[in-house]
Amino acid sequence: MHTAPPSASSAKTAATRLPIEPSILYFGTPVVLLSTENEDGSFNLAPMSSAWALGQTVVIGLGREGQTAYNLGSRPDLVISLPAPAQWAAVERLAPLTGRNPVPATKAEGCRFEPDKFAAAGLTAEPSHLVRPPRVAECPIQLEARAERVRPDVSGEFVIVETLVHKVHADPRVVVPGTDHIDPAAWSPLIYNFRHYFGLGPELGRSYRSRTPGGGHGASAQSPVNT
Numbered sequence: 001m002h003t004a005p006p007s008a009s010s011a012k013t014a015a016t017r018l019p020i021e022p023s024i025l026y027f028g029t030p031v032v033l034l035s036t037e038n039e040d041g042s043f044n045l046a047p048m049s050s051a052w053a054l055g056q057t058v059v060i061g062l063g064r065e066g067q068t069a070y071n072l073g074s075r076p077d078l079v080i081s082l083p084a085p086a087q088w089a090a091v092e093r094l095a096p097l098t099g100r101n102p103v104p105a106t107k108a109e110g111c112r113f114e115p116d117k118f119a120a121a122g123l124t125a126e127p128s129h130l131v132r133p134p135r136v137a138e139c140p141i142q143l144e145a146r147a148e149r150v151r152p153d154v155s156g157e158f159v160i161v162e163t164l165v166h167k168v169h170a171d172p173r174v175v176v177p178g179t180d181h182i183d184p185a186a187w188s189p190l191i192y193n194f195r196h197y198f199g200l201g202p203e204l205g206r207s208y209r210s211r212t213p214g215g216g217h218g219a220s221a222q223s224p225v226n227t
C-alpha cells in the first residue's frame, strides 16, 4: 500500500525521527549501464546506481570483485548509457548476472556468469565513436568516457572510479531543438530508490542556474544560494 509522503509543513513540525538500521542506503539515484571491455576483447554490460556527475567527470562506485571493476582497472574505456524508465525490465534482467567467471563468493545469492549480457537483457550494442566498448542503442543518452582514477573506497569492499566524459550522444527527442541542451521536460532518468525502480514525477521548479531556453515548466524558487 502506498502512503502519502509527509508534506513540507508536517515534516517541519515532526517531533521525532525513528533511528533505524537499513541494510542499504540507495536513496534514489539514476541507473546507468556501464559497457566495458573484457580481457578477451568481448564486452561486459552492468547496471549501477552509484553514479554522479560533476562537470565532465562522472564518479562511479563499484563492487571490488565485479567484472566491471576488474575491466576498468586494466582497460579504461567505457560507455555510460542512461536508460529511461521504460527500460527498467531490461535493467532488471541484468541484475542477477556477472561477467566474472568463476562467480566471486561475494556476489549476491543467485548471481550467475553470463558472457553476452546485451543478448541476455534484450539490448542492442551500437559502436561508439571514441572508445572500444559499445553504447546501448535503446538508451536515450550515452556518454563515451575513460576511467582516469580507480581506487579502493574506505570500506575495502568497493572501488571508486573517476571517469572523464569525452563524447555525449542524445536522442533528438530529449534535446531542445537547435541547442546542446537536454530538455528536462522530455528526459527522465530511471531512478533506483531503495532497490525499487521509479521515473520522475512532474517538474516542481527550475534552478536559477538553468540555461535551458524556455525550458522548465515549474516555478522558480528564487534561491539566493550560489550552487
Ligand SMILES: Cc1cc2nc3c(=O)[nH]c(=O)nc-3n(C[C@H](O)[C@H](O)[C@H](O)COP(=O)(O)O)c2cc1C
Binding pocket: 031, 044, 045, 046, 047, 048, 049, 050, 051, 061, 062, 063, 064, 065, 066, 067, 068, 069, 091, 092, 094, 095, 096, 097, 098, 099, 100, 111, 192
Ligand atoms: C539497478 C541496479 C543498480 C546497481 N547499482 C550498483 C552499484 O552502484 N554498484 C555496484 O557495485 N553494483 C550495483 N549493482 C549490482 C551489479 O549490477 C551486479 O553486482 C552485477 O553483477 C555487476 O556485474 P559485473 O560483475 O559483470 O560487473 C546494481 C544492480 C542493479 C540492478
